[in-house]
Amino acid sequence: MLASDSPLREVLPAEFHSSPTGSHAGYFIPYKRISQNLFWKGLKGDVKRFVAGCVVCKINKYETLDPAGLLQPLPIPDRVWEDISMNFIDGLPVSAGKTVIMVVVDRLSKYAHFNALGHPYTARVVAEVFVRDVSKLHGMPCSIVSDRDPIFISNFLEGIFLATGNPIEDEFRLPSSNGWPNGDSQPELGDIFEVDKALCERDQLLRDLKDNLVMAQNCMKVQHDKHRTEREFQVDDMPEPVAVLNYRWNRQSGRFITEALVQWAGLPTDEATWLDCDDLRKRFPHFNLEDKVHLEGGGNDCNRGPARRSRRSSRYAFISCHV
Structure with a gap:
């Protein structure tokens, strides 16, 4: 039985944990070895504190806790084809000289474009395919989510501007008078009602779609965060x-x-x-x-x-x- 002011209370945890005999084996083994020979009040707490502050263990051992950081979902887009994601499926069998599929997905409607590419491909080639098959139909997006490196994304955006010339002017060009369904300069009243009805139905569909996406996103976050821990670091x-x-x-x-x-x-x-x-x-x-x-x-x-x-x-x- 050791006294509360005995210097051995500081020496024994180091001897049974940091020495070659202890071999930094956590707190349970040195605690059991010490308790077989000696005892003092707060023995278990002293061993735990010493092992928790061991610099060698902090540097060389990994944490057995859940990974740090909770899931942070991206915000739900407000309009279709304003926010898209882009990825590549590599390593496919050769088909007509193509081995890669470029996948472009609208983050709101989940509508997708699949384009075949040959390997190796450059950012300029990807930009030309993007303008030809995606931007031509839906306009230029406001954001692109991709796991590619910043250099590739920078060259890709540069290739888009080179392929479109002036994308802002092309996107917001007003329709000519021959663009109406009847070919005249003014639309008919029935056409206006039909278009208004279609737009109302479209807006309602987008609202329902956003509500469902929010519920699905929340369910994914709850399931994902069950296996992770929240950490906050101070200065x-x-x-x-x-x-x-x-x-x-x-x-x-x-x-x-x-x-x-x-x-x-x-x-x-x-x-x-x-x-x-x-x-x-x-x-x-x-x-x-x-x-x-x-x-x-x-x-x-x-x-x-x-x-x-x-x-x-x-x-x-x-x-x-x-x-």
Whole structure:
């Protein structure tokens, strides 16, 4: 039985967890091993806190919790063919020289276009097919959802503008007088009633469609979030630098930059990392980097004498500093 102020309460969890015998095996095994020989009030809680703060376990072990982040559905579109999604089905058998299917889906009506492509295909080719088979029928969309990289999307949009010339003018061009059903400059009264009735039915259909999509989206979110956890990260969660252990020169892009070996709050010295001094000043403007250190010829905090290059690589120049 250990007293409440015994120093062994801090030593034993480290010995049974962090030593080669303990091998960082979680909290249950060291707790059982300690309880077979000793006991003190709050033994289980002390072991849990020590294991939860073990830096080696945090770095090398993955979390067994549910993945972080809840599902964030996209907003339901208001009009058809204003918001679309685009994807590609690859690896298909060759058919007439085509092995890829480009799928373009309207996110509101779920109407889809399927276009065959040959591999390899470029953003310019995809843009030409998109304008020919999609934009010509439905106009230019307001947003495109795709899992392609930003460079591909940028080249794709550029190809669309090159293929259409001026898409805004083409999309909003007014119909001519010969566009009415009777061929005259004015529509008939019966045609207006028919068009108005069709538009009312269309609006009601779109409202019902949006309501059903919202219900389906909510059901998907509920099922998806059952296997995930919500996480919130604060600014204070980032570790703060507490000391600079050393300085060095590092050559990058043909020039030398100054790097500092930074020790972080709550971490031992062997977990210190090298950071660019300029980046460190931007991220932590209130942290004192001891600018009086002069790397070229020594200073108040450095050993005097010329800088010595490392024997491992001529790219670095190290200076031993006392901080």
